[in-house]
Amino acid sequence: MLTNQEAIGFIDSGVGGLTVVKEALKQLPNERIIYLGDTARCPYGPRPAEQVVQFTWEMTNFLLEKKIKMLVIACNTATAVALDDIRAHLEIPVVGVILPGSRAALKMTKNNRIGVIGTDGTIKSGAYSAAIKKKAPNTSITSLACPKFAPIVESNEFHSSVAKKVVSETLQPLLLKQLDTLILGCTHYPLLRPLIQNVMGSNVTLIDSGAETVGEVSMLLDYFDIANTPQNKSAVNEFYTTGSPKMFQTIADEWLDIEDINVQHIRLGGQ
């Protein structure tokens, strides 16, 4: 029997989901977090959908053994292809990042011209366009795959001059589209946010799909009456990676602004 003290599980292909965790630490400080990043197999973006579904199940099963009370698929690529399947098989609430990002963009846009950037997999799936058009069919949506972005973040080069150049060159096709809102449809992208904002200009509102998701997590904790209380917060958060714990820790320490988080290496699916 799961209790309110159980953790919320977060999964991503690597460090990107930490942008969601950062928001969770702020909005839900009573909750315990267990995070798994499949860094060894990142990026997921160029992989076939079936493989992303399989990897997402492997991450999910690892966290289910830890008895989580809710699962957050903190990866757009995995959400696009695996959310429905995983949700259909689990008894705990399962939250993806695409619907919260779409809702936030619809709320923010004034001219109904929304851009979406994401991995190849996310853009090819058409998941954002479908989600937005279902709610507001007259919205103009411009989608752009940015396959170089996640690897830059994953290798901790997001402050570099290479990052600046790649972001600027990649986003050029969006500049003539008169967008007033741009969805960061990959949880790695908030780490590139200053560079993206600089290229897009201050008139374009950037939507952090992961951060928007935490609002939904908070609402579901209340709806299912499974939120933890300050009195019951006991054990510490756990972080797991299939890659190098050192690299993961460097990025996590900077991004989450917590010192010495405990990162453990694990293997998935016969790695």
Ligand code: DGL
């Ligand atoms: N962070 C992931 C996302 O939100 C994907 C990055 C990747 O593995 O390609 O889509």
